[in-house]
């Protein structure tokens with residue numbers, strides 16, 4: 497086998513501020529019904545489902561991945577639609593990387609959002625993101641995107657292909673420790689999640 501046969505083609509991509517990736521390899525849509533139990537206000541969530549349907553789009557991920565395994569990257573975009581469920585702003589499910597030491601870069605392409613970050617030992621950060629702003633997420637931080645604006649919040653992300661996602665960690669903890677909610681004056685703030693019972697240890 498020659499070296500040439502083992503080396504993948506470079507990805508030549510176009511990445512729109514609307515999250516569209518030309519030359520991507522796939523992605524997925526997350527539907528509102530799949531986020532049941534993620535928001536703190538169950539009544540407001542069911543009202544949103546009644547209005548938008550179980551299949552209402554919550555967020556879309558497009559990505560380019562050409563190699564698996566250690567050393568490879570996954571590059572993609574996340575497009576999170578705006579809105580609120582009760583006082584809580586629209587959010588992604590959030591995760592800790594299954595290989596918890598794996599880092600990630602997020603770069604805001606459009607919209608206005610917050611990256612909510614927490615460690616299993618109880619540290620918390622909420623970093624605002626507008627176009628041109630990025631968050632370099634180190635390993636060992638649970639992370640979630642939140643849309644605090646009125647337009648789709650679109651970010652470019654890049655992370656190691658062997659990172660994986662541990663989604664159960666947040667569910668088992670009763671949600672993330674902090675909620676990103678309206679401040680009642682057109683902005684956002686954080687407040688403790690009364691359902692949060694603390695994180696278990698990372699799986700790896």
Ligand code: NI
Pocket residue numbers: 591593600639655
């Ligand atoms: Ni991640």
